[in-house]
Structure formats: structure tokens, C-alpha cells
Amino acid sequence: MFQLNDNYLKLPGSYLFSTIGKKVREYQAAHPDQKVISLGIGDVTQPLAPVIIDALHRAVDEMGHRETFHGYAPDLGYEFLRTTIAKHDFQARGADISADEIFISDGAKCDCSNIQEIFSQDNTIAVCDPVYPVYVDSNVMAGRTGTYDPQSGVWSDVIYMPCTMDNDFVPELPKKTPDLIYLCYPNNPTGSTLTKDQLQVWVDYANRVGAVILFDAAYEAYISEENVPHTIYECEGARTCAIEMRSFSKNAGFTGVRLGFTVIPKDIQRDGVALHALWARRHGTKYNGAPYIIQRAGEAVYSPEGKEQLTKQVAYYMNNAAVIKEGLCKAGYRVSGGVNAPYIWMKTPDGMTSWQFFDELLNKANVVGTPGSGFGPSGEGYFRLTAFGTYESTLEAVRRIQRL
Numbered sequence: 001m002f003q004l005n006d007n008y009l010k011l012p013g014s015y016l017f018s019t020i021g022k023k024v025r026e027y028q029a030a031h032p033d034q035k036v037i038s039l040g041i042g043d044v045t046q047p048l049a050p051v052i053i054d055a056l057h058r059a060v061d062e063m064g065h066r067e068t069f070h071g072y073a074p075d076l077g078y079e080f081l082r083t084t085i086a087k088h089d090f091q092a093r094g095a096d097i098s099a100d101e102i103f104i105s106d107g108a109k110c111d112c113s114n115i116q117e118i119f120s121q122d123n124t125i126a127v128c129d130p131v132y133p134v135y136v137d138s139n140v141m142a143g144r145t146g147t148y149d150p151q152s153g154v155w156s157d158v159i160y161m162p163c164t165m166d167n168d169f170v171p172e173l174p175k176k177t178p179d180l181i182y183l184c185y186p187n188n189p190t191g192s193t194l195t196k197d198q199l200q201v202w203v204d205y206a207n208r209v210g211a212v213i214l215f216d217a218a219y220e221a222y223i224s225e226e227n228v229p230h231t232i233y234e235c236e237g238a239r240t241c242a243i244e245m246r247s248f249s250k251n252a253g254f255t256g257v258r259l260g261f262t263v264i265p266k267d268i269q270r271d272g273v274a275l276h277a278l279w280a281r282r283h284g285t286k287y288n289g290a291p292y293i294i295q296r297a298g299e300a301v302y303s304p305e306g307k308e309q310l311t312k313q314v315a316y317y318m319n320n321a322a323v324i325k326e327g328l329c330k331a332g333y334r335v336s337g338g339v340n341a342p343y344i345w346m347k348t349p350d351g352m353t354s355w356q357f358f359d360e361l362l363n364k365a366n367v368v369g370t371p372g373s374g375f376g377p378s379g380e381g382y383f384r385l386t387a388f389g390t391y392e393s394t395l396e397a398v399r400r401i402q403r404l
């Protein structure tokens with residue numbers, strides 16, 4: 001008789017987005033004339049840039065001819081894309097990363113949930129709180145998190161690093177020593193980020209205690225301030241302790257196209273074994289690569305026209321972020337984020353819980369956001385709005401919130 005992976009049964013269920021969806025559907029059914037605006041989900045709304053569409057068309061045509069047809073992609077991804085990434089995302093920023101340390105994938109979600117496979121089950125993970133839920137849930141599935149307390153929303157074997165207004169959303173070094181440290185900067189959900197000096201503290205710490213930092217830089221394209229590092233490899237010593245995950249979803253609108261990559265420097269070793277070799281083995285065994293067509297589209301992101309068109313797209317979303325942030329500040333809310341990230345993180349007013357504020361916003365302003373408590377215990381009392389809507393709907397949503 002087959003047995004289940006019991007770890008899956010420990011997962012508390014995806015209440016957050018299903019509960020949001022249910023509440024919105026019920027409200028809409030009861031009020032069919034009201035137009036609900038969603039600033040809740042982290043999905044892009046702008047179409048793919050022309051330079052990407054052109055690259056896709058060209059690559060599709062290539063697939064129709066024997067001479068230019070492509071079958072399985074190389075294990076690590078096509079050389080043309082890995083070389084381009086190494087040059088533009090790393091070497092141009094003074095970060096010593098070579099093309100053969102880059103693994104192309106179909107996105108950061110898979111990579112940041114799968115990467116834990118190459119580590120022992122006995123490793124202890126540390127996460128920021130609030131946190132992108134994938135880091136915790138993937139470790140629950142692997143049996144690394146202990147037991148769940150539904151009252152507090154806390155797993156017994158996970159080290160939580162609270163990020164709240166009290167510490168300006170900058171996590172403190174944990175008291176108990178972790179083996180794996182998940183960091184996401186610019187941050188989802190708080191929209192905060194770390195300066196280079198602040199990130200250097202984490203790199204030094206990881207090297208000192210022998211931990212690995214799993215650095216999710218999915219929102220790198222949204223960085224606007226000078227002293228914010230675009231890659232963890234701008235920090236000294238990161239080559240011996242940090243793995244970085246990147247995505248084409250938010251910088252180039254690939255949420256439905258799917259492309260990402262993971263960087264594992266060959267210098268991260270344990271007892272003479274390089275993590276790079278383990279991930280290469282895992283990639284070769286379990287993954288057959290992002291499609292050629294998509295990798296060509298990824299290459300176009302780095303062309304001069306690609307950079308120009310995508311800078312405009314990111315600016316469009318960041319203008320929305322500014323509209324939300326300024327509008328809510330004027331209305332008296334305490335608001336952060338939105339400067340180096342497409343997320344606005346606000347304190348709920350009058351001591352309301354995250355869900356009470358969700359209901360208030362839905363019922364009185366017909367605006368949907370995401371309750372902060374859905375991202376972890378320290379998210380209680382906060383609320384996330386995203387800048388990924390259209391300009392018009394963002395403006396209208398802010399007007400409605402201001403009228404509350």
C-alpha cells in the first residue's frame with residue numbers, strides 16, 4: 001500500500017489567496033454594479049515589449065527549418081544567454097560571476113523552492129517575517145520545519161527574523177545559528193531593501209558561521225537608489241556563501257512566458273564538494289531546460305532596445321507605486337516600500353487587523369489588497385498593495401481609499 005509524504009499534510013493550506021478570491025467573488029455577486037479594483041496580486045499587466053515579441057517570432061521561425069531547429073536545450077541553458085547574463089547582470093557591476101556559474105530555468109519560484117533539495121534535511125532555515133511563502137512551504141514539504149502552531153502561525157524548527165516598522169524592516173542577525181538563510185531584496189512583501197553595507201553584514205555573518213544565503217533578487221530591476229546592491233555578489237566574500245535566484249517575470253513581464261536563473265559560484269564548498277556540482281547534477285536529472293524560443297526572448301531583454309523598452313515598463317509600474325505611496329501618505333496612512341520595489345506596505349489604521357482592513361477596503365472602497373498576516377505573524381497589522389495595475393485603475397483605487 002502506498003504511503004503519502006506526510007509533510008504535505010502539515011501544510012496549513014493556501015488560505016490567503018483562496019480566501020481573498022472567495023471574499024471578492026461573494027462581494028461582487030452581492031454588488032454586481034460595483035467595479036472592484038485589485039491591487040492585490042503580484043502579476044504584471046503590461047504586454048510584452050516589442051523587442052521581445054520580435055525575438056520570439058524570429059525564434060519560432062527558426063524552429064520551422066531543419067538547419068535552425070533546436071531540440072533539448074543544454075543542461076545549464078544556452079551559452080548565448082548565460083554569457084549575456086554574466087556580462088550585463090554581474091561583470092558590468094563588478095561582480096565576479098562567469099557564464100558557467102549560471103543555470104537557466106523557467107523561473108525563480110521553482111528555483112527557490114527546489115534549491116533546498118541539495119542540502120541535508122537536518123539543516124535549519126532562517127526566514128524574514130513576513131516572507132514570500134514559497135521558502136517556508138517548500139521546506140515544509142521536505143520535512144525540515146517541525147510542527148505548526150495554528151495560533152501563532154509559527155513552525156517550531158524555523159528561525160523567524162521579524163521585519164517591522166520597529167527595525168525599519170531590516171532583519172537582525174538571528175540568535176540561534178541557521179544553516180540556510182533566505183533573503184529577498186528588494187523585498188516581497190514589504191517593498192523594503194538593504195543597502196550594500198547592510199547586505200555585507202549578512203555575507204560576513206554567513207561566512208563566519210558557515211551558512212549559505214539563498215538570495216532572491218526577483219525584483220532587482222526596480223532598484224532606484226544608488227547604495228542598493230543589484231546582486232549579492234557586489235558584496236565581498238559572497239562567492240563563498242551565496243546563491244542568487246533571478247527572474248524575468250517582473251523586469252520583462254515574463255510571468256506567463258517563464259524564464260529565470262540561479263547563480264551558484266564554484267567557491268561554495270562543503271568538505272571539498274561544490275554546491276555547483278550538486279545543482280548541476282540535479283538540473284541534469286530533473287529538468288530539461290527552458291525552451292530555445294524563450295531563451296532567445298530572454299537574450300533580447302539585454303539588447304540596447306530591450307533595455308530601453310523595459311526601463312520604460314518598469315518606470316510605468318514605479319510611477320504607480322509613487323501614486324499609491326503619495327496618495328496614501330496624504331490620506332494619513334503610514335506607508336513604506338515603493339521606492340526600490342513595486343510593493344507598498346502600509347500599517348493598518350486604528351489598530352485594525354490585516355483582515356479587518358481588507359474587509360473595510362473591499363466593502364467601502366471596492367479595492368482589493370493583500371492582508372499582511374498572510375505572509376507571516378509579523379505581517380499582522382500591515383497590508384500590501386501592488387504597483388502592477390494599470391495607471392488608470394491605480395489612480396482610481398487611491399482616490400477611493402482617500403475618500404474612506
Ligand SMILES: Cc1ncc(COP(=O)(O)O)c(C=O)c1O
Pocket residue numbers: 042106107108109110112132184188216218246247248249255259260
Ligand atoms: C520574491 C519572489 N520570488 C520569486 C517569484 C516568482 O518568480 P517567477 O515568476 O520567476 O517564478 C515571486 C513572484 O511573485 C516573488 O515575489
